[in-house]
Amino acid sequence: MGSQWENFLQNMGEWHGSFTQLSARGEVIQDTPSIISLEGLNDNKTVRLKLQRFSPNPSGGEPEVSELVREYQNLGRDILFFEDGDFCQGSIQLAPYSEFGAEFGFIYNYRRLRFVQLYNTDGHLSKLTLIREKQLDKNIPERPPLTVDALLGEWEGEAVTMYPDSRNPDSYSTNLQLHLDAADRLMQKITFGDSLNPQIIASSARIDGSVLYFNEGSAPMQVVLLPDGGSCTIPVKVEFRKPTFFEAGWLVEPNLRFRMMRSYNDRGEWISLTLIKERKISH
Structure with missing residues (x-):
């Protein structure tokens, strides 16, 4: 695995897209076109980030442009990059x-998909943003919106877990099985870890349109199915002294999906970041 800076450089280039603010059910509230460029300076020892967002002009005419420019020579403690450039940045401590919140970013085939999940001081979701970006000269089309049917089947994956304390990453196999128990019920079984002593998690969700409600455990979660093959898993409420996690997913091909999880312990400390690349082996 390359250095964190080398992994960061996988995001270089000019990315055209939009920031789409969503409700907790995935409904579009506002969509703002954007251009973000990441340019290497001084033999890539410095990276200049320039973000432009084009908001509608209330009086008509040309859009209003907001611009943010930053330069980076090192990376913060709140962010980790995988070797393909996928990353997550967020709160270190609840x-x-x-x-409290996190941003996830995926790269695949000259496209990026990013998610921002933010919670207010009461522990409730305050903002959910989907950011879809592409490199213009490649003209790679957007993926269809994610559906339950696209997820059904058995998925085998390889996971890499990284840690904010810089210890060596862990790698292990995963297995995910998803099937319908009834028209409005999704059954999920996850197997991961040591093949001699695997961990198994079984759960079920109520399906309500593009939202899956996992309400059985002590910390209810919901999964929102989104445009461009995206999904995000969000706690219904973030509570102090309870372990929690955020997850984002991207179905980049009918049989290939990426998932990323940012986990916190019961003291509210960020403890790990896991990337899973999984392939569907049966429907």
Whole structure:
């Protein structure tokens, strides 16, 4: 695995897309076109980020342009990159009465998909943003919106877990089985870890349109199915002294999906980031 800086450089280039603000059910509230460029300076020892967003002009005419420019020579403690450039940045510590959240980013075939999940000081979701981006000269089309049917079947994957304390990453196999128990019920079985002593998690979700409600455990979660093959798993409420996680997913081919999880322990500390690349082996 390359250095964190080398992994960061996989995101270089000019990316055209939009920031789509969504409700907790995935409904579009606002869509703002954007261009973000990541340019290497000083033999890539510095990276200049320039973000432009084009908001509608209330009086008509040309859009209003907001611009953000930053330069980076190192990376913060709140972010980790995988070797393909996929990354997650977010809160290091959950604390009472503080805002909390994470951004996930995936790269595949000259496209990027990013998600921002933010919680307010009461622990409820305050903002969900989907960011779809592409490199213009490649003209790679967007994926269809994600559906339950596209997820059904058995998926075999390889996971890499990285840690914010810089210890060596862990790699292991995963297996995910998804099937319908009834028209409005999705059954899920996840197997991962050591083949001699695997961990198994079984759960079920109520299907309500493009939202899956996993309400059986002590920490209810919901999965929102999104445009461009995207999905995000969000806690219904983030609570202090309870372990939690965020997850984002991207179905990049009918039989290839990426998932990324950012996990926190019961002290609210960020403890790991896991990327799973899984292939469907049966429908």
